[in-house]
Amino acid sequence: MYQEERMLGILQYLREHGRIRVQDICEQFNVSRDTARRDLVKLSEQKLIIRTRGGAVLPTLNQEIESYKERLDLKGESKERIGREAAKWIQDYDTILLDTSTTVQYAAQAITAQNIVAVTNSIDIADILSAKPGVKIHVLGGILHARDRYLYGSETTRKLQEYKVNKFLMGAGGITDEGIFFKSEEDGQVVREMIHRAEQVIVLADHTKFGKPLFYKVCSLDQVDFLIADRIPERWKPVLDRLEIEALETGEGRD
Template identity: 30%
Template structure:
């Protein structure tokens, strides 16, 4: 089959970012949903891509666990944000991290740090930073979810409520002018508690989360001291951040 330029662009996007929502793919390409569906149909027929529940990806990425797929999405941006935030953390600092792909990249960016005290509900983050460089890692208890290996619920929230840390850093499912959103009630509850335990209350997310409406509100911008991202957000979000007194950090490569 001879691919059109747009079909080639689709495959390149999927190779770099993993699975993408079909609506987001249409927006990235600047075409209608109908057009992108027409482009995808022959690719899917040949097995070059797999479509499922409004999402499309390469066969290799669609076979991954959900958390592994999300780690591939916008990974370059997340690594850039993680490297910038890691540079603001000193040896010996205390950090609370929720589960999320950007916070997992941050844990990897902190491997060179020493004597960190880390509190988290993420088994991925705990494994990354435990037993190296004199770190102390505290893992919240409770049943671990199969998709991301993280603990949630009242047991996890009660555990982290006992700590006070220098840096409380959480990810976000969405950011709009009213604040930080998530798609899962338990994750939102945990993130809200985590932010309340930090002197520095930092939200990390890439630009694709701007304007995304989550199901559950985590907090308004008054609940955070800083937002770290890879591109400046739209005006109404920037204005809301400034009005709340929260700082905006844009990480560059």
Template identity: 30%
Template sequence: MDRLSKRHGRILEILGREGTVTIAELAGRLEVSAETVRRDVRPLADRGTLVRMHGAVGLAGSAGEAPFQRRMGENATAKQRIARSAAALVRNGDSLALDTGTTTSFLARALTRHERLEIVTNSTDIARTLAGRNGNRVHLLGGRFGADSGALLGPDTVEAMQKFRVDHAVISAGAISSDGVMDYDPDEAAFARAVLASGRRRVVVCDSSKFCRSALVRVCPLAGIEILVTEVAPVEALAAALAEAKVAVTIAQARPAAAE
């Protein structure tokens, strides 16, 4: 029972720091099986301390309430894999621009051990995750605040983004197909374009559920990005379009399962 109590404390410590974490990520950090983590979180969820969301958990009151937080739980294991792979592209001391999105929020969590990063973002979630860690500096851009996503958007945000030049411009995507990278919100798409324009390296992080789908607004053609980081190889038609546009595809590897 003592060991279980210590593990409960560790789970709450991780969630208190990072908000929402997948079961697989907790299993890896605690060096136990995913099934053990599920057993551990069950009584905490029953007491209302935690909220369970499609393969992830978060602290009650901060997770599972807003639509953005619910989306953090969708395909969370894939997003964790993508985030770790994208984080491996970043070196200590690099500068990054990150747009708002669940996968870029997971990337921020994967960057918490990096040092001396300069981060430009419109996401309050990303800013909270990385500010004050290991000498990191966060530039949170102003604009109209969206209560759902915790993002700042609008013309002022785009104009502020245009003043920066960064090593890595990283955006999420609502959809990606041979027509290009797309999003559902015109303001988010406009900001994503500004992010890409700021970067020496232009990266899209998105899971395979977005493949061969269409969304309202095109952010850019496929040739407007250099790297796509995802968790499975794109289907043949999309793979051919990416190859023609000279986009490098990085397939994120799964972390080996931990044994109890």
């Protein structure tokens, strides 16, 4: 196996597990410890990993996440499939919350239920839902985050406390054993309050979010009721089973 192939394998392992040891590389790719260390050095020089004692982690805590519109274009087909599946779970007369996730935006586009009430702090999602005659929209006020096109702040969370809904569709910046994480505290605080206002929490996430720690923890995994993903890494399936989180995989490359 060429070094480039091993490096891709190492990055895939990190996306699924969050951390890798030199010994893991030796066992996975049948190479010596010196070869494994050279692979890590090269990945570190390319700023794709952060080396730790005896291994490496992904540099997710130090990287800038793409803007909302840029993220909407990334992994679009997978996100669209996840969104379409999530929309099937919205029924006539439901009351729902939607956060600012790009995957949740795809769900908003696919909603066909009638006589629903939707609450969101996303400008783009509110615009999408405004074209659907069967949806009544409540837009939360607050401070405008111009780059990512959402509203946040104390006014936003205070207004949320007036609502109680059936379902909450939320994205996930990162998922680890500790819980679900977002990049920013501003966005995360609003999502945390949304979780408290919903009877059922439905998380939409593509497979790259697993094993990915970020700055702000919004909830523990036991606060999630349902998870929809394109693919769930094998190591996560027993975790979800143990927590009794119902999970659904949409698959990759098929409708």
